Amino acid sequence: xLDSVRSRMTVWYSALFGLFLILLAGLTYFLYWRNSLxxxxxxxxxxxxxxxxxxxxxxxxxxxxxxxxxxxxEAMLEHRFRDVVYVIVDGGGKILLSSLDLPAVRGxxxxxxPDMFDSAAFQRLAQSxxxxxxxxxxxxxxxxxxxxxxxxxxxxxxxxxxxxxLQSLHPQxxxxxxIRNIFFWIIPIALxxxxxxxxxxxxxxxxxxxxxxxxxxxxxxxxxxxxxKVSNPRDELGTLALSFNELLDRLEKSFEQQRRFVADAxxxxxxxxxxxxxxxxxxxxxxxRSAEEYRETLSIxxxxxxxLAHIIEDLFTLTRADAGQYPLQIRELYLDELTxxxxxxxxxxxxxxxISLSSxxxxxxxxxxxxxxxxxxxxxxxDNAIKYTPAGGKVLVECCREANDYVLRVIxxxxxxxxxxxxxxFERFFRxxxxxxxxxxxxxxxxxxxxxxxxxxxxxxxxxxLTRSDASGSxxxxxxxxxxxxxxxx
Ligand SMILES: Nc1ncnc2c1ncn2[C@@H]1O[C@H](COP(=O)(O)OP(=O)(O)OP(=O)(O)O)[C@@H](O)[C@H]1O
Ligand SMILES: [Mg+2]
Numbered sequence: 001x002l003d004s005v006r007s008r009m010t011v012w013y014s015a016l017f018g019l020f021l022i023l024l025a026g027l028t029y030f031l032y033w034r035n036s037l038x039x040x041x042x043x044x045x046x047x048x049x050x051x052x053x054x055x056x057x058x059x060x061x062x063x064x065x066x067x068x069x070x071x072x073x074e075a076m077l078e079h080r081f082r083d084v085v086y087v088i089v090d091g092g093g094k095i096l097l098s099s100l101d102l103p104a105v106r107g108x109x110x111x112x113x114p115d116m117f118d119s120a121a122f123q124r125l126a127q128s129x130x131x132x133x134x135x136x137x138x139x140x141x142x143x144x145x146x147x148x149x150x151x152x153x154x155x156x157x158x159x160x161x162x163x164x165x166l167q168s169l170h171p172q173x174x175x176x177x178x179i180r181n182i183f184f185w186i187i188p189i190a191l192x193x194x195x196x197x198x199x200x201x202x203x204x205x206x207x208x209x210x211x212x213x214x215x216x217x218x219x220x221x222x223x224x225x226x227x228x229k230v231s232n233p234r235d236e237l238g239t240l241a242l243s244f245n246e247l248l249d250r251l252e253k254s255f256e257q258q259r260r261f262v263a264d265a266x267x268x269x270x271x272x273x274x275x276x277x278x279x280x281x282x283x284x285x286x287x288x289r290s291a292e293e294y295r296e297t298l299s300i301x302x303x304x305x306x307x308l309a310h311i312i313e314d315l316f317t318l319t320r321a322d323a324g325q326y327p328l329q330i331r332e333l334y335l336d337e338l339t340x341x342x343x344x345x346x347x348x349x350x351x352x353x354x355i356s357l358s359s360x361x362x363x364x365x366x367x368x369x370x371x372x373x374x375x376x377x378x379x380x381x382x383d384n385a386i387k388y389t390p391a392g393g394k395v396l397v398e399c400c401r402e403a404n405d406y407v408l409r410v411i412x413x414x415x416x417x418x419x420x421x422x423x424x425x426f427e428r429f430f431r432x433x434x435x436x437x438x439x440x441x442x443x444x445x446x447x448x449x450x451x452x453x454x455x456x457x458x459x460x461x462x463x464x465x466l467t468r469s470d471a472s473g474s475x476x477x478x479x480x481x482x483x484x485x486x487x488x489x490x
């Protein structure tokens with residue numbers, strides 16, 4: 001039952017509310033009890049006040065040896081309707097007169113137990129030292145619920161003889177019992193109502209969540225086009241539904257990317273494999289061929305398998321980069337040296353295509369980087385520049401520091417990239433002119449080179465941009481953060 005948030009909320013709510021009710025009831029009860037005791041005390045002192053006034057008046061009239069006793073009796077008779085017991089005790093604690101002794105006064109006094117006067121508490125009232133002006137209060141056991149007693153000197157001249165006024169605590173106890181009974185009924189009923197209300201509220205406010213869960217369950221695993229209904233985008237649940245929908249958007253996009261990646265990859269792999277198959281079949285279809293023909297076939301097979309290996313290598317790099325699993329081997333190196341080295345290796349390729357390759361390289365450019373990856377980035381850019389520049393063209397590489405960046409520029413005099421395609425050349429498998437790339441019989445050409453180059457720049461906290469491309473050629477620029485404090489400029 002407690003498996004649902006609804007029930008848990010209700011239980012928590014009811015438990016807290018119950019605790020609150022009990023504390024409130026306890027506090028009320030305590031305050032009520034204390035207040036009624038205070039009222040009893042002030043009542044007792046008032047009773048003693050009026051009793052003594054009557055007593056003094058009577059005493060004036062009777063100056064005989066039994067004057068005190070007589071005056072006390074008269075006063076007791078006069079005050080007999082007050083629901084209290086008056087007792088006069090002498091200095092030794094002995095009872096001189098008690099209103100219980102007077103039949104006319106005893107009236108409803110059966111609640112006063114006679115043995116009450118023997119109790120130690122009563123003796124304390126009768127004998128404990130009095131404060132100079134006032135009297136003492138004391139609880140006295142006996143009867144049904146005990147008594148509250150108050151003792152004070154009968155007169156200021158004779159401080160040994162005392163008046164003790166006792167009042168039964170039974171009415172207070174009865175009242176407290178009534179209050180207890182009320183709480184006994186009210187707390188469970190309030191708790192029951194509150195739990196029902198709480199359950200209803202929780203159910204009502206969680207209904208949209210249950211609804212969302214139902215909708216989410218109905219969504220197909222392969223289909224991300226469904227979205228949750230958002231009833232109120234401003235409340236918490238609306239925000240949850242919106243976030244969920246946004247997550248679905250992202251998932252849909254990344255699924256779509258993944259799907260396209262796999263489709264493109266298999267498409268790209270299919271072509272060289274088809275060529276491999278075709279070539280071998282054609283060559284084997286006749287029993288004998290000249291050594292020249294075999295040589296030609298083998299060189300095609302070599303080119304295609306090289307291309308295949310190249311594509312597979314690129315795909316592997318990209319999938320690892322996507323998964324964030326490409327370990328960068330960062331170490332200190334010199335960008336100028338690395339650039340010069342890559343240029344040396346590409347020189348023969350440029351020469352074979354009739355392209356002049358030149359460079360301006362600023363010396364002493366230390367950098368923390370992954371050497372293989374940087375080499376690969378520059379190689380991809382240079383490979384493109386050479387590949388897409390017709391014979392007789394020029395390729396220039398610049399490597400220098402500008403402000404806080406190292407800048408690597410690869411400038412060519414090729415035909416450039418059509419303006420409408422420029423934004424797409426960094427996409428995976430994108431080639432501005434697929435037909436042309438193929439017909440020229442190049443060995444690369446899956447359209448992954450620039451995506452990888454851009455990823456490498458970003459993995460080094462830099463960026464790669466196409467900074468110019470028109471009919472006179474293109475410029476690709478890579479910016480890499482340079483270490484702070486090194487000399488800048490030429
Ligand atoms: N310097 C350039 N001049 C003209 N077009 C370019 C240049 N560099 C890239 N491109 C265009 O951008 C496309 C994408 O380049 P990218 O390097 O990603 O792929 P690719 O060179 O075709 O194949 P790969 O690099 O995977 O072997 C190229 O097909 C080409 O059309
Ligand atoms: Mg390329």
